[in-house]
Amino acid sequence: MFSAGTERLLLQAREIQDEELKKFCLHITGLLQKEDLGNETINCLQRLFLIVSATKYSRKLEKEFVELLLSALYFPKSPEQVQVLCAAIVREISPSDNLTLFYDHIQNTKLLSLVSSVLLAQGNKKDEVRDVGLHVTKIFESRQPEGQSLRYLLPVLSKVITLSPKVLKEDQINLLNKRLIDWLRYASIQQGVAQTSGGFFSNPWARQPAPITEVDGAVATDFFTVLSVGQHYTEDQWLNMKAFSMLRKWLLYSGNDGTDSPDSDDKSELEGSIMSMVSATSTSSRLLPPKERLRENAFEYCQRLIEQSTRRALKKSDFELQKACLSEAVIILDLLCRQDSSFIYRTLTCLKILHGRLCGDLAYVRALLPVAQFFLNHSEAAAVNSEAVYQHLFTNIPSELFYNSVLAFEFIQFCRENIHFLNGNVTIFKSSFPNLIKFLAWNSASLISEFLDILPVFIDASTAIEMLHVLLDMPCLTAALDLYLRSSCPTAEKPLWDPTLKPTSCLDGFRDPHYQALFQHLLRTKARGIIKGLTPLHQLLKPMASCPRVVQCAETVPILIQLFFTVVTEFADGTLINQLVVLLLERSDLLFDVPQFKAAVHRVMSSQLLVLCKLHPSLVVELSKELLEFTGTISNIHSKESLFTNVVWAVGEYLSVLYDRRCTVELINRFFEALEALLFEITQFRPSATLPKCCPRVITVLMTTLTKLVSRSQDLIPRVFLFLSKVRSFAENPTMTSVYSEEDTETILTRATELMNLLKMPSVAQFVLTPSVEVSNPRYHLDTNTSLPLALRMVSQVVEKEAGFLPGQDTNRYRCTLGDLES
Numbered sequence: 006m007f008s009a010g011t012e013r014l015l016l017q018a019r020e021i022q023d024e025e026l027k028k029f030c031l032h033i034t035g036l037l038q039k040e041d042l043g044n045e046t047i048n049c050l051q052r053l054f055l056i057v058s059a060t061k062y063s064r065k066l067e068k069e070f071v072e073l074l075l076s077a078l079y080f081p082k083s084p085e086q087v088q089v090l091c092a093a094i095v096r097e098i099s100p101s102d103n104l105t106l107f108y109d110h111i112q113n114t115k116l117l118s119l120v121s122s123v124l125l126a127q128g129n130k131k132d133e134v135r136d137v138g139l140h141v142t143k144i145f146e147s148r149q150p151e152g153q154s155l156r157y158l159l160p161v162l163s164k165v166i167t168l169s170p171k172v173l174k175e176d177q178i179n180l181l182n183k184r185l186i187d188w189l190r191y192a193s194i195q196q197g198v199a200q201t202s203g204g205f206f207s208n209p210w211a212r213q214p215a216p217i218t219e220v221d222g223a224v225a226t227d228f229f230t231v232l233s234v235g236q237h238y239t240e241d242q243w244l245n246m247k248a249f250s251m252l253r254k255w256l257l258y259s260g261n262d263g264t265d266s267p268d269s270d271d272k273s274e275l276e277g278s279i280m281s282m283v284s285a286t287s288t289s290s291r292l293l294p295p296k297e298r299l300r301e302n303a304f305e306y307c308q309r310l311i312e313q314s315t316r317r318a319l320k321k322s323d324f325e326l327q328k329a330c331l332s333e334a335v336i337i338l339d340l341l342c343r344q345d346s347s348f349i350y351r352t353l354t355c356l357k358i359l360h361g362r363l364c365g366d367l368a369y370v371r372a373l374l375p376v377a378q379f380f381l382n383h384s385e386a387a388a389v390n391s392e393a394v395y396q397h398l399f400t401n402i403p404s405e406l407f408y409n410s411v412l413a414f415e416f417i418q419f420c421r422e423n424i425h426f427l428n429g430n431v432t433i434f435k436s437s438f439p440n441l442i443k444f445l446a447w448n449s450a451s452l453i454s455e456f457l458d459i460l461p462v463f464i465d466a467s468t469a470i471e472m473l474h475v476l477l478d479m480p481c482l483t484a485a486l487d488l489y490l491r492s493s494c495p496t497a498e499k500p501l502w503d504p505t506l507k508p509t510s511c512l513d514g515f516r517d518p519h520y521q522a523l524f525q526h527l528l529r530t531k532a533r534g535i536i537k538g539l540t541p542l543h544q545l546l547k548p549m550a551s552c553p554r555v556v557q558c559a560e561t562v563p564i565l566i567q568l569f570f571t572v573v574t575e576f577a578d579g580t581l582i583n584q585l586v587v588l589l590l591e592r593s594d595l596l597f598d599v600p601q602f603k604a605a606v607h608r609v610m611s612s613q614l615l616v617l618c619k620l621h622p623s624l625v626v627e628l629s630k631e632l633l634e635f636t637g638t639i640s641n642i643h644s645k646e647s648l649f650t651n652v653v654w655a656v657g658e659y660l661s662v663l664y665d666r667r668c669t670v671e672l673i674n675r676f677f678e679a680l681e682a683l684l685f686e687i688t689q690f691r692p693s694a695t696l697p698k699c700c701p702r703v704i705t706v707l708m709t710t711l712t713k714l715v716s717r718s719q720d721l722i723p724r725v726f727l728f729l730s731k732v733r734s735f736a737e738n739p740t741m742t743s744v745y746s747e748e749d750t751e752t753i754l755t756r757a758t759e760l761m762n763l764l765k766m767p768s769v770a771q772f773v774l775t776p777s778v779e780v781s782n783p784r785y786h787l788d789t790n791t792s793l794p795l796a797l798r799m800v801s802q803v804v805e806k807e808a809g810f811l812p813g814q815d816t817n818r819y820r821c822t823l824g825d826l827e828s
Contacts, residue, residue, distance in 0.1 A: 018059035026056060030070050037073050040080075042087050050090040057097045066098055075106070078119060085115065092119040099126035108140065112150065117141075118157040125164050138165035138172040145184060154240055156247045163251045166258045178259050182295035185248050185255065190302045192229035192245040193217075197237035217242075220318040220327060230306060232313040232330055234323065252303055253337050259296055260344045300341055304348060307334035307341075311359060314369070328369055335359070335375035342383050349383050356380070364397055367405070371412055373398060374419050381423055381431075392432070399437040400530050407443040407486060410451060417444060417455045428462050433531075438463040439475055440530040446483045449558045460565065461572045469573050470584055474535050474592070476566055477606070478527065480559040481542060481597040484549040485527050488515040514545040543597050550599045559602040563609045570613040574620060582621040583628055589614060590635050590652075593645050603645075611647040618655040622664035625656055629672055632656060637679045639686055642703055650706050653680065657710030661717055661775055670718050677714045677721060680707055681728065688735045701749040705756040708732060712760045716774040719767050726764050733757045 021029075033053060036046045057064040077083050078091040095101070106124050111117045121137050129135075141158050149155060162181075165172055173181075195214040217225045217233045225233055231246045238246075293301065314331040318324040335356065342348045360376050363369050377398050380391040406412055420427065420434075420441070427434040445456045464472055475482075492515050514520050526536045549555055577585070589610050596603050618624060625632065632652060635641060641649045656676055662668045684707045687699040708729065715721040736754040745753075763770040 014055065015059050018056045021056055023065070026064065027067070029053065029056075030066060034070060034073060037077050040082075042077070042080075042083055047084075047086055047090065050087065050094065054090055054094050054097065057094055063098055066094075068103070071095060071098070071101060071104070075104075075123075078123075079116075088116065088119055092123050095123050096126045099123070100128050108137070112153065114144070114149070114153045114155065114157045117144075118161055121158075121161045122164070125161070125168065129168060134165055134169040135172045137161065138169060141165065142173065142177045142181070146180060154243070156240070156243045159244075159247045159251055163254055166254070170258060179295045181255075182259060182299045185252070186295070186299050186302050188241065188244040188248040189252070189299075189306050190228060192241045193239050194225055194229050194233075195239070196235035197239040197242070219313060219316050220320075220323040221316040222319055223316070227309060230309050230313065232310060232323075232327060249306065249333075252306075253333065253340060256300070256303065256337065256340055256344070259299070260340075297345075300345060300348070303337060304341055304351070307338050308355065310334040311355060315362070324368075328371065331369060332372045332375050335372060335379060339375065339379040339382060342379070346386065349387050352379070353383070353387055353389065360394060364401075370402060370406060370409075371415060373402065374415055378419065378423070381426060395431045395433055399431075399433050399440060403437075403440040403443050404528070404530050407447045408490060410448050413444040413448045413452060414455070417441075417452055417459065420459050421455060424459055424462055435463060435468070436532045437530065438468070438472065439532055442475055442479065443482065443486060443528075445561070446479050446558050447486055447554070449479075449483075449561045453561050453564065457564070457568055460568055464569060464572045466576065466578075466581055468532060469569075469577070469581060470588060471532050471535055473566070473569060473585065473588060476562060476569060477592050477596060478539065479562050479565075480550075480555050480599045480602060481539070481546060482527055483555045483558040484511070484546040484552065484597075485515070485524055485542075487549065487552070487554065488512055488524075488546075489528065492516060511546055511549055520545060539595060543595070547598060550597060555597075556599055559597070559599040560605075562602070563605045566606065566609045566613075570609075570616065574616060577617075577620065579621045579623065579627075582617050583624050586614065586617055586624055586628060587631055589648070590631055593641075593648055607645045607648050611645075611651040614648065614651050615655065618659055622659040623667075625659040626665040626667050626672065629676070633675065633679055636676075637683065639683060642683075642687065642699055646700055646703060650700075650703055653703075653706050653710050656680070657706075657713040660714065663775065663777065673714050673718045674721070677711060677718070677725075680711055680714075681725070683707065684711065684732075685728070688732055701745065701752045704732070704753055708756055708760055712764065712770070713774045715764070716767070716771040719771075722764055722767055726761060729757045729761050729764075733761075 029049075030053070033046070033049045036042075036049065057066070074091040074095055078088050078095075083091075095104075104123075104127060106120055108117055108120045108124065111120060121141070124133050124137055127133060141161050144158060145155060145162075194217045196217055198214055215235070217229055217235045219225055220232055220234055229242055229245055231249045233242075235242070310330050311334055314327045314334075316327075318327055338348070338352050338356070342352055356376055356379055360373070360380075363373050363376065377394055380389070380394045383389075384391040402412070402416065441459075445452050488511055491512055515524060520542065523536070523539060523542045527539075527542070573581070573585070593607060593610060596606055636649070636652055636656065659665075660668055660673060660676060684704070688704065711725050711728070715725045733754060736750050736757065763773060
């Protein structure tokens with residue numbers, strides 16, 4: 006997040022139009038043509054860079070203006086700041102057509118670095134990357150004039166090997182390996198000398214080099230590294246730091262160029278152990294080829310960094326650098342072990358000790374991920390049990406540091422990259438999903454896309470029920486995590502809780518023993534089943550329901566539930582589907598009262614209920630008790646309309662012997678009576694009624710379901726026919742216009758009339774409303790080349806002769822609407 010001032014500047018830069026930009030460029034043109042390279046020009050170039058870099062799309066600058074910027078870049082008298090800004094602006098608008106850049110005769114390495122960066126930004130249209138790479142390599146081969154430094158070209162080399170991995174030949178790689186060895190291992194351990202103006206009164210002792218120190222202020226006694234501290238640095242020390250910054254990329258590049266010996270991967274453990282002992286001495290390491298020598302030096306460098314990370318830094322900036330370098334050192338050690346197995350045994354002991362130290366120091370927690378990655382990659386080869394590493398990683402870190410957004414992202418990325426290994430080899434991983442979801446609950450906006458990639462791994466028949474509960478409870482979990490953070494802050498000691506007093510605030514409730522079991526379940530670190538009775542917790546945390554973080558978390562839950570059902574329907578059997586449907590019906594009432602949350606979740610629940618019913622139609626019979634209880638509650642119509650409507654539709658569609666031989670007439674009659682009473686209640690229009698009006702869609706679906714049921718129990722046809730006529734009277738009541746719109750009234754009236762017309766011919770009603778599988782699966786009612794539409798047209802012509810039929814109605818449209826769930 007940017008500060009308010011920065012956001013305002015970016016907004017202003019984005020709102021600048023092309024015409025205004027041209028005028029501004031003309032002003033800069035005048036300054037550059039006058040060779041006025043002072044503060045005003047620098048300020049204008051800074052503003053221009055902000056303008057061209059603030060938008061996602063590339064700004065267009067006139068060709069003549071770009072050429073003028075390049076001229077200022079090449080101009081020998083240009084201040085360094087002007088050159089840097091000109092190069093940055095041209096890079097930002099790249100690639101540019103017909104851009105002319107030359108670099109062959111540039112002696113200044115700083116300028117060459119800037120020009121090369123612009124050239125590499127153009128793409129590899131004419132083998133520019135290869136040419137730049139070869140030119141930079143030639144410079145590394147030669148001795149540099151005094152005052153010129155190779156450190157400015159190392160970033161260029163890093164970019165070249167990224168864009169064109171095959172640009173360098175073996176002899177060039179060996180040369181650069183030797184250079185990196187020298188820079189990493191043999192940098193001076195004396196500080197650089199400060200530049201002074203000299204003079205009669207200058208102190209000659211002030212120019213004497215002081216020794217390099219460690220981050221804790223002690224004089225360094227070992228070789229120089231990026232964690233060595235000095236007021237001024239020599240050229241070889243700068244090269245040391247630059248070399249380490251690109252070491253990992255270079256090791257990856259040079260280790261995959263095909264120059265490894267054919268049998269390098271076939272060394273036995275004994276040969277690896279012997280090799281590690283031989284290469285431990287500096288004399289023996291000098292006999293190795295350049296690539297192996299570089300690996301050896303990189304190993305020693307990383308070991309030195311790990312040792313330096315144990316020192317207590319005097320400055321905060323040095324402490325932050327320690328943490329970054331420690332993580333990088335472990336990553337490089339892991340890479341070295343992957344490239345040469347002889348390093349595994351030498352690294353293992355060091356990282357075991359490091360892991361023990363890091364477990365007790367949360368300041369270095371991000372380094373635990375590279376350490377875990379090392380054990381994940383090499384514990385099998387080294388025959389080491391790493392369960393303790395994974396146990397601490399998946400148990401302690403998410404529960405204690407869920408609020409660390411950078412760690413959360415890196416942790417989920419670690420899981421993504423190793424998902425298959427973790428799922429198959431780390432026993433604690435799969436059971437730790439309640440803990441990992443804490444990262445998502447607290448950082449939902451930034452982690453949702455990454456978490457969607459790992460969520461399916463946690464879902465199987467044994468975890469599905471608990472997983473769905475966890476996902477539905479995420480907003481409540483976010484509120485609980487907030488209380489956990491606030492309660493962990495040091496506070497004055499309080500008296501023992503009085504069990505007779507109710508908590509006066511959310512934080513008091515978090516500390517109240519009465520709620521402890523509920524909070525402990527919500528904040529659990531491992532899967533351990535479900536617990537009922539979260540309603541008291543929802544009531545306690547209700548004041549936090551509108552908190553931005555809780556609302557943001559609630560917005561991600563429907564997406565996660567949708568993915569959950571996409572995965573679970575691939576393997577769910579009838580028993581699991583029944584459990585899921587019961588869970589949906591129960592939890593539809595037990596949701597944290599976050600604005601818009603219930604409605605969004607109910608929409609997903611209702612759509613997935615239809616999917617589950619289609620997979621296992623027998624659930625309507627098997628769960629008849631639960632469905633009767635749900636549909637018999639009139640409040641469900643108004644509190645969860647979409648779910649209620651789909652439950653009613655599923656009853657009408659699947660409560661049939663065609664789907665389950667256990668379906669009896671008695672069961673059909675029980676559902677009919679429950680739904681008839683419900684429809685009667687909501688269609689009795691009384692001006693004094695306190696119930697809110699019911700959606701026309703609910704009424705039409707209820708009428709349709711009742712008609713379907715009586716087509717399977719035809720003794721009830723007169724009863725429903727009479728009832729439908731009353732519904733028509735209800736729709737035609739003049740007082741209805743104050744409650745329903747004309748369109749809604751017409752919808753109810755039309756559906757009632759269509760159903761009555763069908764019931765006048767019971768055999769046809771059964772054929773249309775309860776078609777056999779052979780008819781319904783191919784959906785013949787949509788195919789005009791089959792006999793069903795013809796039969797429907799014949800029925801239509803017959804019933805049109807009866808009084809009360811609405812001309813122009815087509816019963817063929819009825820079944821189409823029915824099959825797709827009435828709108």
